[in-house]
Amino acid sequence: MDAAAKTIRMIPISAKPAGPRPHRFMPVNQQRSLAGRYPLWVKALSWCAFVWAFAGWLNETWFYRFDSPLWLNRYTEYAIILVFGLWRIRAEKNPYTRKRLLLLVGNVTVLWWTIPWLFPFIEPYAGYLGTIPVFPSLHTPGTLTFFLVLGAVFLFGRRVICGWNCPCVAIREVVGFPFRQADHVPRGEWPWRLRHLKWIWFGLYLGAMWAITRPANTTTTGFLGFFGMMVGLPYFITFLLTPWIGNRGYCRFLCPYGATFGLLNRVGLFRIDYDAKSCIECGLCVKVCDMNIPVWEMGKSHGGQVSTTECMGCGRCVTECPTKSLSFYDIRNRLTHSCHQDRDHLRAANDWRRASVRWRAVGYLLVMGATLAGAWYYATQVGTLSELPSRMGALCGLPITVW
Ligand code: SF4
Ligand code: SF4
Numbered sequence: 001m002d003a004a005a006k007t008i009r010m011i012p013i014s015a016k017p018a019g020p021r022p023h024r025f026m027p028v029n030q031q032r033s034l035a036g037r038y039p040l041w042v043k044a045l046s047w048c049a050f051v052w053a054f055a056g057w058l059n060e061t062w063f064y065r066f067d068s069p070l071w072l073n074r075y076t077e078y079a080i081i082l083v084f085g086l087w088r089i090r091a092e093k094n095p096y097t098r099k100r101l102l103l104l105v106g107n108v109t110v111l112w113w114t115i116p117w118l119f120p121f122i123e124p125y126a127g128y129l130g131t132i133p134v135f136p137s138l139h140t141p142g143t144l145t146f147f148l149v150l151g152a153v154f155l156f157g158r159r160v161i162c163g164w165n166c167p168c169v170a171i172r173e174v175v176g177f178p179f180r181q182a183d184h185v186p187r188g189e190w191p192w193r194l195r196h197l198k199w200i201w202f203g204l205y206l207g208a209m210w211a212i213t214r215p216a217n218t219t220t221t222g223f224l225g226f227f228g229m230m231v232g233l234p235y236f237i238t239f240l241l242t243p244w245i246g247n248r249g250y251c252r253f254l255c256p257y258g259a260t261f262g263l264l265n266r267v268g269l270f271r272i273d274y275d276a277k278s279c280i281e282c283g284l285c286v287k288v289c290d291m292n293i294p295v296w297e298m299g300k301s302h303g304g305q306v307s308t309t310e311c312m313g314c315g316r317c318v319t320e321c322p323t324k325s326l327s328f329y330d331i332r333n334r335l336t337h338s339c340h341q342d343r344d345h346l347r348a349a350n351d352w353r354r355a356s357v358r359w360r361a362v363g364y365l366l367v368m369g370a371t372l373a374g375a376w377y378y379a380t381q382v383g384t385l386s387e388l389p390s391r392m393g394a395l396c397g398l399p400i401t402v403w
């Protein structure tokens with residue numbers, strides 16, 4: 001446990017946030033970064049959606065029933081994300097979070113679902129012989145996008161993947177939102193210490209990275225299978241535990257990829273700046289943080305900077321701070337010294353009423369459309385993408401193989 005964490009006094013969270021008790025889905029304009037109280041049937045529906053996503057993965061991994069149709073395979077999770085995502089996006093009041101949800105759901109729908117399902121192909125992949133198409137390979141060491149993600153995390157922080165482009169956060173943000181209430185999220189000193197658990201999974205991940213660089217044999221394939229189960233099973237089991245451990249249990253305590261990206265958070269350019277002079281120590285930044293980061297106290301004890309492996313860059317603390325005492329810092333601040341990414345900046349820069357925001361949305365749709373068209377072209381016209389890794393490997397002198 002680091003020295004700062006020892007001195008941190010956790011803020012007690014009231015069990016029942018103030019506000020009217022809704023009888024239906026939480027209406028638009030009533031949702032805040034700290035979720036309101038939802039009726040039991042909404043929570044039951046959300047929990048059933050988690051069970052369904054888990055069943056889809058189990059069916060494709062073990063049971064092979066019904067020939068793994070869309071309603072019961074690994075893509076089932078992404079279909080659920082799209083359906084619940086539409087509800088969450090419509091209901092979200094914070095413009096920065098709404099934009100994040102839009103991109104999160106859009107990225108999962110196009111990159112994780114549509115392309116791998118309709119136009120499956122493997123990526124340039126250094127090392128281990130893959131057996132299934134791997135796109136997108138944001139979490140797979142040795143793949144092209146993995147290295148691209150590492151570079152982006154260095155410049156912009158872990159939010160480029162954990163906040164904006166991971167199905168894990170997507171399903172927990174849109175399906176698990178009713179469980180974001182304070183009494184569903186374990187907070188305090190012990191849960192904060194438990195974050196170190198994930199370094200066990202990180203050790204397994206290092207082992208997997210070693211295995212992919214070795215020739216395929218029973219040891220390496222066995223270890224990779226074991227690693228896959230150690231990642232996959234807790235990923236889905238924590239869905240079912242959401243009512244008791246909050247909607248970010250996997251990211252907080254177990255995810256080896258989050259640990260990797262978190263390390264880059266520490267050595268990269270991303271951090272949250274904290275202004276002790278304007279802070280009124282209201283504790284709201286702690287209440288809205290799903291990762292249980294003691295934001296303002298860490299800023300105070302770290303000389304005005306919140307730099308931690310845990311921050312996934314969701315921006316809730318920054319955009320909710322009533323005194324604008326928090327602001328993001330990343331490569332954009334290095335390039336433009338007048339750039340100050342505080343609450344007003346993040347909210348105004350993502351206000352849908354601004355023409356520039358609508359133009360950026362058009363640009364995003366064009367990029368996604370071009371990505372889809374490119375994937376379709378490779379799958380139907382070129383059809384030789386599987387040879388690309390070995391050709392690149394020959395050029396770079398890397399041990400690249402294809403399945
Ligand atoms: S911590 Fe892991 S599971 Fe969570 S968002 Fe990041 S990469 Fe995804
Ligand atoms: S929300 Fe802002 S004012 Fe309140 S404790 Fe956090 S940094 Fe301070």
Ligand code: SF4
Pocket residue numbers: 285288289290291292293295310311312313314315316317318
């Ligand atoms: S510290 Fe702020 S930006 Fe980071 S995870 Fe917590 S709420 Fe999100």
